Amino acid sequence: MSLNLQEKQNVVAEVSAQVAQSQTIVLAEYRGIKVADITKLRADARNAGVYLHVLKNTLARRAVQGTPFESLAVSMVGPLVYSMSSDAVAAAKVVCDFAKTNNKMVVVAGSMAGSLMSVEQIGVLAATPSRDELIATLMATMNAMTAKFVRTLAAIRDANSAGAEQAVAEIVVAETAAE
Template sequence: MGLNRSEKAVVIGEVSAQVAQSQAIILAEYRGLGVGALTELRKQARAQGVYLRVLKNTLARRAVVGTSFEGLAEKMVGPLMYGMSSDPVSAAKVLSAFAKGNDKLVLKAGAMPNYVMDEQGVKALANMPSREELLATLLGTLQAPVTKFARTLNEVPGKFVRTLAALEEKRKAEA
């Protein structure tokens, strides 16, 4: 049985709120995917903070109207699952990783604010490092010169102590 008008309004409101918080929306076709596989996908998505929902395309189109994801409306065709996340990469990573292990899930399209991607764009986004990984790399890059400088400063007294020890050994050997 379908949803009545007030239930549809509630769904549109919920999805609109999720769209407003999202930095990325990924569309995937789930035709032929079993309940067990869908449950596993939802579990993985929840663990990564990805909002995953199967929606009627008309409701999804209404939810993105007036947002920076409005360009995605023309890609909303067929039985689709919508993955939304506040991290631009995590939704693409979760759906792409699951699609690699299950050929029934097919990535169709995606969008970031004011930018619509095709399947290849979504895969490229999934291969990018996450925000945390990028920050860790940046931090390592910034710390490297400081760490090297500290080691260099510590090496001067260490070299001096080793020189004194060698001199002492030499004098003991001469005596």
């Protein structure tokens, strides 16, 4: 079903708003994929905060015109699904994870920070931990250092109360070996 001019303008405006908020756009060909699989992909994208849309390429070209993603216009050929995200990794991760389980999904191109990305670069980006995962790792590392310090202080307190300095030396040696 074709869209009238007003509907096309609305689609371009909606996609342009998403493009303006995005850090990454990934294009993938979806020929031959079953509706149930596309529905699962859309649900995964929604859960990851990724805007996933099947668009006419001419409308997509108009939406990226004048943006840092304008270089993607040359790759907009054939039936494509457009995934966009304000998280630099999420769009690539959702599409690449789906492509691993469904060989009919083919990643075509992507863009990040105004530069065109190859399929290999998109794969590397998808393998990168997300911002939340990196923050969790940092917090765990910081918490581990604090916990180790507290355990050392507790060991010194216990050693002083028992009057056994040898216990402190054993604990320090054990803590050092655990690292």
